[in-house]
Amino acid sequence: MSLAEERQRKTSARNGWLLSAPALILLTLAASGPLLVVLVYSFLEKGQYGNVLWDFSTDGWTGILFSRDIFDDTLKLADAHLTIFWRSVKLSFLTTIITFLLGFPTAWFIATRTPAHRAIWLFLITIPFWTNLLIRTFAIGEILRSEGLINTALIRLGIIDQPIQMLYNDGAVLVGMAYVYLPLMVLPLYSAIERFDMRLLEAGYDLFASRMQVLRHIILPIVKPGIIAGSILVFVPSLGAYVTPRILGGGKNMMIGNFIELQFGQGRNWPLGAALSMTLLVVVTVALLFYVRTLGKGGSGGGHG
Amino acid sequence: MKKIFATLATLMATTGLAQAQEVLNLFNWGNYTNPELLSKFEAETGIKVTVTDYDSNDAALAKIEAGGHGFDLVVPTHQYVQIYASKGLIQKLDLSKLPNHSNIAQEWMNVEWDPGRAYTVPWQWGTTGIAVNTSVYDGDINTSDIFLKVPDELKGKINVVPEMNDIVNLAVMWAGGTSCSEDTEVLKKARDALVAAKPDWISMDYGATEKLSNNDWAASVNWNGSTMRARIANPSVKYGYPKEGYPIWMDSVALLSDAQHVENAYKFLNFIAEPENAALISAFARYANGIAGSEAFMPEDMQTAPEVVVPEEFKAAGSFIPTCSAKAQEYMTAIWTELQK
Amino acid sequence: MAKPGFTVAHLPGFATIAVGVFVCLYLPIITLVVYSFNGGSSIAVWQEFSFRWYSVAWGNEAVKDATVRSLVIALSASAIATVLATFAALGTTRRAPYRGQTFIYVMINQPLMVPEIVTAVALLIIFASIKVATGYHGLGYLIAAHSAFCIPFAYLPIRARLEGMDTVMETAAADLYASAWQTFRYVTLPLLAPGIAAGAMLAFVISLDDVVITEFVKSGGQDTLPTYMLGQLRRAVTPEVNAISSALLALTVALLTAFFLLTRKRD
Known part of the structure; x- marks a missing residue:
């Protein structure tokens, strides 16, 4: 490597850091830095009415997997916590799949309009999301409820004679999350598809590829960065979802977000809440790494994506 | 971009203006404070009350305990009053500033969680x-x-x-x-x-x-x-x-130790201990209050309601x-x- | 792209799904708007047409304050986040891999990996001690917190856009003796604009929707629309919130349409 090249590399790296610095500083102050507090808190003793006592304790961490039976004081596996964790992971995964299955065709549809129409469709997909999340979630509840739109329509049509109970179960939570997070999937997919060179498709068809083959071997690999971005944007917030399970799930079945909140609220066990938060962080990180490793392989661009 | 900043500046200015007025920050349960009560208070005293909502006692406690919250008054449920007091989060009331303190109904005066109502004024029960x-x-x-x-x-x-x-x-x-x-x-x-x-x-x-x-x-x-x-x-x-x-249960109003508008808070506490005003609180959320004589001012349907009169x-x-x-x-x-x- | 007969971009069923998605997206919104005109006090049982809740909301100081505050925070936070994210995206793409690049990437996306509730509790503890120490209780904390968690939302679309842009144009500009700033201003920025717009929009919406972090970070008298509504959850929700949301929706649609038409003309 020549000296000039070496110097250029260094300048490039320095500029990279400089350009990223403002964002990094803000993030350190108002996002990552404070997390250290959570880590510290997970190793403290819980206070009687919430908060913490400044004594070292690992109760928060053992509390994740084991719970002391309140009556006979034996240590047993905390199946309640595992159920909640599993439900959260399952629902988030399903949400990601659903938003992809619906979002990909939608993004494709938008990206294949003429440029003028594209803007209109894109505009249309964002409008619902200018309404507040809480109120949107309420609105979904209104549609799903026993006397809501769907049940009323089905009864009028004579398809059913008793309303179907659609609210207050995992299905309702799933519908709500898919609805809420859909644009987070569509937008990155759209921006990936939009710069996709449609001539590649022609080449594919010219070589007698079937539609399925074209989809699998040409389209999917090229829009992969969009898929990765979209999936991350949907999966992670789903995992920590708090409002949707509370409103549509009827509070009967918690997700991990609600469970952590419970510890900082009525549960009055901040160290357990802190330890659960850290665990969730680890779960997310592992999932992301796994995801990036498997999907990122052989993808175009997106070295870190 | 310039326009956005201009609008922003105007918005900031208007919100800033509101703060020049005498204010009071009330931390209360959501949908629990009669807006009429606040406008009446503002008309009488010129103090603008800002209500911030919470949805559970523990969330409110966590927030107050962390400090730097900027609230003057909080409305804990009875079993939380002692927790607040023992942590030094609320202060003893100066009864000389509360002439209406004696309006608190006898049965609600010497309550177990706050003997003699040293810390709180009843809100609703x-x-x-x-x-x-x-x-x-x-x-x-x-x-x-x-x-x-x-x-x-x-x-x-x-x-x-x-x-x-x-x-x-x-x-x-x-x-x-x-x-x-x-x-x-x-x-x-x-x-x-x-x-x-x-x-x-x-x-x-x-x-x-x-x-x-x-x-x-x-x-x-x-x-x-x-x-x-x-x-x-x-x-x-x-x-x-x-x-x-x-x-x-009873929710009562307490004065926070680090309240910044103490004088205004006393005016408010005294105000809500007035039977007519206590009745306004009840007329909104439909719970009884603990102020003697407020029944006379309450909506008629509450005086016989089987939900309110046990x-x-x-x-x-x-x-x-x-x-x-x-x-x-x-x-x-x-x-x-x-x-x- | 539109060619007669066989179009390469056509995938069977996709259009049907897309149209279905649009219908489903709008169904709740329409219900929401319809019930804002309900004369009764229910968000579910229709009584009669009336503007009752619009006048109630208009007369409700708390609602107005919360709405203005939400908008102030969302505008400031999305502006800050978008600017910082654009810089960061420029700093992390299209250059030779350098030491710490992955670290930067992870740091920027960190708010996405941490469930809100965790950040919320952490911020409550940290900000509370800063508030006590400095005596400043203003909106700054909320704006800082919102800007921080909005950064990755702004960053991802911008980065995605950048990755798809090669450096040919910039090199050409530099060859024509454009300064670094000129190259950025007249070449990179216009090419990047759709990504920046998408990022800013995402950031704005994310900030406007935030409940959990705001709930923990807000000081006295700093309710935003979502935390105001969360407080109402416990008792009852009236069409008042429908009315506010519908009014806001109408306003944003009007603004966006205007923006949309204006930018289209320029093309």
Whole structure:
């Protein structure tokens, strides 16, 4: 490597850091830095009415997997916590799949309009999301409820004679999350598809590829960065979802977000809440790494994506 | 971009202006403060009250305890008053600044959680009971069996409010214990009953006023005032007082130790201890208050409402939940976690 | 792209799904708007047509304050986040891999990996001690917190856009003796604009929707619309919130349409 090249590399790296610095500083102050507090808190003793006592304790961490039976004081596996964790992971995964299955065709549809129409469709997909999340979630509840739109329509049509109970179960939570997070999937997919060179498709068809083959071997690999971005944007917030399970799930079945909140609220066990938060962080990180490793392989661009 | 900043600056300026006025920051439960009360107070004193909402005692406590919150007044439920006081988060009231302090009804003056009302002025009180749509179920509703041994008519149609203190204690009293029990036999029975009954519940959610009115739920463990509001919209909703025992609660206003508008806070406390103004509080959320003579100013329908005036035969079953011991609290939390999984 | 007959971009069923998605997206919104005109006090049982809740909301100081506050925070936070994210995206793409690049990437996306509730509790503790120490209780904390968690939402679309742009144009500009700033201003920025717009929009919406972090970070009298509504959850929700949301929706649609038409003309 020549000296000039070496110097250029260094300048490039320095500029990279400089350009990223403002964002990094803000993030350190108002996002990552404070997390250290959570880590510290997970190793403290819980206070009687919430908060913490400044004594070292690992109760928060053992509390994740084991719970002391309140009556006979034996240590047993905390199946309640595992159920909640599993439900959260399952629902988030399903949400990601659903938003992809619906979002990909939608993004494709938008990206294949003429440029003028594209803007209109894109505009249309964002409008619902200018309404507040809480109120949107309420609105979904209104549609799903026993006397809501769907049940009323089905009864009028004579398809059913008793309303179907659609609210207050995992299905309702799933519908709500898919609805809420859909644009987070569509937008990155759209921006990936939009710069996709449609001539590649022609080449594919010219070589007698079937539609399925074209989809699998040409389209999917090229829009992969969009898929990765979209999936991350949907999966992670789903995992920590708090409002949707509370409103549509009827509070009967918690997700991990609600469970952590419970510890900082009525549960009055901040160290357990802190330890659960850290665990969730680890779960997310592992999932992301796994995801990036498997999907990122052989993808175009997106070295870190 | 420039335009955005210009608009921003204007917005900032307008919000800044509002702060030049005399203000008071009230930290209260959501949908619990009559706007008429605040406008009347502002008209009389020129002080603008800003209400910030919370939805659980523990969330409010955590926020206050962290410090730097900027609130002047908070409205804890009775069993939290001692917690606030013992942590030094609220200050003793200077009674010389509260001439209306003597308006507090005798029965609410020497309360266990705040003897002589040294810290708090009553806001509202009520009971936690059971609201049932009697067109769906017409059996006896004055029992916790309604949610612990759900009758067939109500299966899959009953809601339970997610208030740990209320629910676990209702179950404990149903199992033959007293609130804040540390008796493991009783607790076990209560836990088993709750866990066994849960599949029959439709949800564990707030918003009973609305959902009882529109028939989403046929029954709910609920507060009396909310039930009254539901009954006004849907006459077949009735309120039951569990004969096995039910909680009575009172939310009271306390002055925070680090309040920044202390003088304004005293004016407000004195203001709400005026019977006419206390009646305004009640007229909105439909709970009784603790100020003597306020009944005269209340809406007529509240003076005879079966949800507000506890019938003589059920009076004995009601009790205040004290501040539970750490041990009892731990039991309660464990049961609650198991119930919510 | 539109060619007669066989179009390569056509995938069977996709259009049907897309149209279905649009219908489903709008169904709740339409219900929401319809019930804002309900004369009764229910968001579910229709009584009669009336503007009752619009006048109630208009007369409700708390609602107005919360709405203005939400908008102030969302505008400031999305502006800050978008600028910082654009810089960061330029700093992390299209250059030779350098030491710490992955670290930067992870740091920037960190708010996405941490569930809100965790950040919320952490911020409550940290900000509370800063508030006590400095005596400043203003909106700054909320804006800082919102800007921080909005950064990755702004960053991802911008980065995605950048990755698809090669450096040919910039090199050409530099060859024509354009300064670094000129190259950025007249070449990179216009090419990047759609990504920046998408990022800014996402950031704005994310900030406007935030409940959990705001709930923990807000000081006295700093309710935003979502935390105001969360407080109402416990008692009952009236069409008042429908009315506010519908009014806001109408306003944003009007603004966006205007923006949309204006930018289209320029093309």
